[in-house]
Amino acid sequence: MTQRKPTHRRTLLLTAVTTTLGVGLFLAGGLALSPWSAAPSTPASPAAAGGPATGGDPLATDITGLQRHLRGAPQDAVALSTLGLDYVEQAKSTADPSYYPKAEAVLTRSLAIQKKDNFTALGGMAALEAARHRFAQALDWAQRAVAVNPYNSSLYGTLADACTQLGRYSEAAEAVQRMVDLRPGSPSLSRASYVAELRGDIPTARADMQRALQDAGGPADQAFAHYYLGELAFNSGDRATELAQARAGLRVAPSSTSLLQARAKAEAALGNTGAAIADFTRAVQRVPQPEYILQLGELYQSLGRTKEAEQQYEVFRAEQRLFAANGVTLDSDAALFEADHGNPRRALAIAREGIRSRPFLESHDALAWALHINGQDREALAESGRALSQGMRNALFHYHRGLIEKALGDRAAARDDLTEALTINPHFSPLYAPKARAALAALKDPA
Template sequence: MTTFLRRNPKYRRPLLSAAVATALGAGLFLAGGLGLAPWPAGRSDRHEAPPTEQGAHATGADPLSTGITALQAHLRQTPTDAVALGTLGLNYVQQAKSTADPTYYPKAEAVLKRSLAVEPADNFTAMGGMAALEAGRHRFGQARDWARRALAVNPYNSSLYGTLADAYTQLGRYSEAADAVQRMVDLKPGTPSLARASYVAELRGDTATARTDMRRALQDAGGPADQAFARYYLSELAFNSGDPAAALTEADAGLRAAPSYTALLQARARAEAALGKTDAAVTDLTRAVERVPLPEYVLQLGELYQSLGRTWEADQQYQIFRAEQELFTRNGVTPDADAALFEADHGSPVKALVIARRGIKSRPFLDSHDALAWALHVNGHDREALAESDRALALGTRNALFHYHRAMIHRALGDTASAHRDLTRALALNPRFSPLHAPKARAALTAVARGN
C-alpha cells in the first residue's frame, strides 16, 4: 500500500527566486497557478482545483486579478521577460478556472508560447503553465508531457509533481499517479499534496485513509482559503459516504472560515437537498451559479429543479449548460464525462455516445468509463456498456452513481441478481446520491425484488 508520510528531504534548488516571487507575485505558481488540489467540484470531472475565488473573496482582496494587472504593466515595459510571461500564462489558466471563463485559455496559450520563444530551454515556469493549460483543456497526454519537461528542468518543484499526478490520474495510470503524489509529499507535505494523497486513497475505495489525509490537509492549511478547500473535500467525502448531515457540518465550517468560497455553497446545497431542505439547496446553488457559472453547478441546479417538478426552471438551466459547453469547446476544451452524461440523461443519446467515445481517448479515467457505459446503455449497446462499467469500478471506488449505472445495465441484460446487488450497493453507499437518480434506484430495486 502506498504511504505518503516519508521524511521531507532538504530542498536542493529554490523554486523561484525571491526577487521574482516578490516582484511578480509568483507565489501563484507555487500554490494556485498549477492548481491547489487535484479535482474540481463536480460530479465527475475532478482533476483540478474547485473554482473558488480562493484568493479573492476568501480574504477580501483579489490577488489573482491584481497580479494579472501588475504583470501586464510590467510586460509593457519589459516584453521579453520570460518568467513574467510564464507567470502571466499561469495566472490566466487560474483565472479561467476561477471565473468559469474559458476565453482565458487562448490568452494563456499565447503568452506561454511567447515565454517559451524567449527562453525555450530552462523555462520550467512556462512549461508548467502549459501543463496546467492542457489539463484545463482536458488534454491530459499533453499535460503529462509538459509536466515531465518542466520537472526535467526543476525536479524539486512539488506543484509540478501535482500536475503530473493529475495528468496520470486522468490517463488511467493510477500507480504512476500515486508515485508522483508520493514525490510531491516528500518534497512539500501540506494541503495540496495531502489532498492528492487523499484522492489516491478515495479512488481505491479507502475512504478512511482519504478522510485521515484530508484532515491532515486541514491541519496544515495555511489560511482561510486552504481551510475552506479542505472542508469542501471533507464535505464531499461525507456526502459520498451517505452522511449528508456531516457533509453539511463540514460545508458550514468551511463557509465560516471563508464565507465567499463558492464551491462550499455547492457542497452545502448537495447536503441540504439530501436532507430534504430543498428551498435552502436551491438558494445556495443559485448563489453559486451567480458567482461562478460552472457547467457542473448549472447542471446540478437543473437536476434539482427537475426533481422538484419545476420543469421550466430545469429547462432554463439545461439551455445554459448547452451554451456553456459550446463556449468551452470553442476555446479548446474537450468535452467529456459531464457533457456525455448530460446528453444521455437530458438530450441526445447519439450525441452522448459521440462525446463519450471521444472523451475516453483523451481521458481514460474512471469517470469517462462510467460515462461511456451509460451512453452505450441508453443507445442499447448493453454488452459493451457492461465492460465499460466494470472498468469504472475496477479500482474499488465507492461511487453510488457508478453502481446505479451498472445495475441498470445488468437489468437491461436480464441479469436481475446482479442488478439487485448493484442497486443495493448504490443505496447502501449513499441512499440520496442524486435527487434524480436515487429515487429511480429505489424504484428499480423494488421492481427487481418483485421479479420485474
C-alpha cells in the first residue's frame, strides 16, 4: 500500500468534487461540480425528460435522461457535450474505461454540430484527454475552451490540471488563482490546496482544504474535503486523523468508495489489519480501481499472504490491460508495479514513455525507481532529484532516493533520505516502511 498518489489521485478525486488527485477524477471533477450554462432544451434530469430515476445514482440518472433526450433531439450540441462529460466521470467512478470511447464519440458529434464557441465540448475533450493521461492534448483543448469563455472558473480547473501533470507548475498556480478569483469554492480551493501541497506547504494546503469543507455545497463536496483532509494528515504520519476524517466523510456520504479506501488505509497503519482487509475488499468489489487493488495486494504481501497478494496483482494486470485497450496511457502506477512486482525491463519502458506524456513529479519518481531496479543508479539519482525538486513532502520519494543512494555507496545521503521518509510518514506503506527501517538500521551499523 504505497503512497503512490500524493494525493494524486490526486488521482482519485474531484469527480464531484468527489478523485489521484489521482489524477483523472481530479481532472474531471470541476466540470461536474460547476455546471456550465446549458441550452434550455437540455434536460437537467430524467424527471425533466419524463423518465424515472436510475437506482438512486445521480450520475446514472443524468446519463439516462440525456440519452432519452438525445433520441428525440440528436442535434442538441449542449446535451451531447454534457453527456460526454458524464461518460468521463462515469468511467472514473466505476473504473470502467469503456466509457472513454463513448465520451469521445458524443463530444466529437457535439463539436461537429456546433463548430463555433462550443466551450462545453472543448472542456469535455480536455477532461477526457486528461483522464486518458494524454496531457499535452488536454492542455490544447483546455486552452481553446478558455479562449472561448475566459470567465468560466471550471475551465481554468482543467487548464490547471493539465499544466500540473505536464510539470508546468507556475502556470498551473496562475490558472488556479484565476479559478479562485472567478469562483471561490470547493473545486477551486481544492486545487489551491494541491498547489500548496506540491511545494511542501502543508499548513496552507490544510487550511485551503478546510475552507473547501466549509464552502462545500453538499454531501459529495463534503466527502471530498474530508477525504483530502485525511490524506494530508496520513501523508504527514497522522493515522488517527486520517481515520477520523474518513469516518466523518462516510457519515455524510456512506456510499463513498474513496472514503472506504481511506478508512482501510488508516486501519492498516494503525495495525487493525482485519478491518483494513475487509474495507479494502469492499472498496475493490464496489469499484475495481487499480490503486485499491494494488493497495490490498501489498497489504496481503506485508502479512505474508503471498497467494492472496498474487491474486490481487493478477487483477491489477488485467485492469491495466483494460485501461490500455481503451486508450489510457500507462505511467507511474504501472511502472512502479512492474518494478516492484513484475518485469523490470517493462517497468523501465513504461516509465520512459510515461515521462514523455506526463512529466509530473510522480513520473520522475517512477522513472528513478525503474532505473534503479535495472541497475542504472546514476541516472536514477538525477530523476529522483527532479521528483523532489518542488519541495513536496513525500515519504515514498525519499525512500526510493535513499535506496538509490545506498546502491551508489553514499551511506550518509542514504541515511538522511531514509530518515526523512520515516520522519514524514513512518507508516507510509505496510510493505515498504518496514524495509525503510531495516535499510536505515543496516546503514547505521559500521560499514
